[in-house]
Amino acid sequence: MTLSLPEKIVGPAAWTGAEMQERDDIWLYHLTPSDIDDIEQAAEHYLSLGRDIGEIRKEDFPLPVFGAHLAALKDRLINGHGFEVLRGLPVAQYTQEMAAAIFCGIGAHLGSARSQNAQGHILGHVRNIGADPNDPNARIYQTAARQTFHTDSADIVGLMCLRDAKEGGDSLLVSAETIYNRMRAARPDLLQLLFDPIATDRRGEVPEGMDPFMTIPPLNWHAGKLTVFYQRQYIDSAQRFPEAMRLTPAHVEALDMFDALANDPSLHLKMRLDPGDMQFVYNHAQLHDRTGFTDWPEPSNRRHLFRLWLSPTGDRALPEVFAQRYGSLEIGNRGGIITANTRLHAPLD
Template identity: 25%
Template structure:
């Protein structure tokens, strides 16, 4: 089969200058929006619901519907990135912030677990809340290289930013694809072939790495999807006692350099929530200063979302779910309530997750 060799011309292929020039990816909560959020919170508290029990119908946000629909369209069909500002981060305790954040996200997609504790909300912090991270400790002050998370969409809610206000970064993986096509089209067949990925915190009968390759780029119905994370790929190869070839290292270096050259840096302030489409956008952050003062430590909350009608896939089991459904990762709140996460994900004969 002849590999796809057409450039991406839609809004998902952007540069930093594009985002500076057109800020329609920014959304801001109004007083009416915050009032609806507070009313919805009071209702779920009156019903004594825990955040994972909250469904969209439990969390009515009438004044926010148009904004949320526009955000969802931007995430799925636009730049793949949206920021919502003005969330009431300083007005509530953490249990209520979890309910507010989760309730908002139920209007965009379905939250899935992201760590060994089957956690639906992940605390990214070096502070006392870090034990809620599971086995993967996140939130240290070091810079975070541009990367993707494992769900359809990664959302980060800035509850408390570090005192030195580190910038966050994003880059379009679709722009990276275009630069590969323009400068090194010979790389694309290898990227379409894909790589095995690491697995962590697996069940005993699950392999420690995917024994199938996940395409780094794939194309379905003319829509390009990126599934590329050097750390997860290298981790899988190490467990399989394999190494990248010189050519593959060259490809990885080119992708990293191109993403950095086209990245957009922006401030992430208290009350900001970002949403990144992991199939079209890399995200990261600059480093920040350490502090021993618990009240000054950086705290972000993270939710991984499955999005409805996110895009077509060449193989949904491998490309969409192949990197996230293992161990206690990739389960929905309904799965947790039913106890489904206590047994391994169902798999096809080729060991890719079943799609249901």
């Protein structure tokens, strides 16, 4: 069936990397000394309670100074250009517990934390553990290989850089709306195919009673908004399942065009996250990626980032098909990876 799609999507989320490279004043925020004092006091208060970091709620992490910025940031993520980097946190001075409390506390002002794997980890650790990127059950973020542009299973994705790599590991962002606009203008026939129920591999993390793959279309038009769900490596590996929808040559051409546009240096934004940087990205309107990297030989110096998946209140509605991944579609209480034995917690290492 041919969908009725807009000729062009116009709005702050339809940005190009070239534009954003010249406008870091709207997405790079330098924390003030007052901001940092406020954040540190909130973290010290929470840690004094002796509770699990994974239980932090907004009301447990009072930010009388910095809280107004986070309220505005939440709106910019959902309704604006969709990402921001907070810079200047002296993370090298903190214990890992203090850094985790700060990150989870700030995240609690943006949304509820969600499980990131079958083990129920609310606080994820992004680092190379030597996993094989060609293993169909491996998670790509646990390797040093180049990722591909993709989305995660959450409304908002947050990263905190604890230590950066010796070389590489740069963060890349691209607007799904801009890719849509380019494909709509040049190849509307291929664009339509990205709204088909193309299979995406679950990579071994299969909720009880579910198929080992999902059939959420890469692009979804729902309630007047474009929502993206995409991981090309997992789309390709899902073809190992005979019951998955077969990709036709036209589908492959459409996916290849999507990838080519995402990788266009004029369309995506490339940034280096410094230690202490916190990046928050609205997952439904853009895709993220990471370049391959070379790590430091000493284990204590190796690249390490915390990750949060968040579900904010006041967000957009998602189409019913997202229940295959998100479970509940309740705004503010959706997303993450939930299996039968999931127990939510925040491991520090």
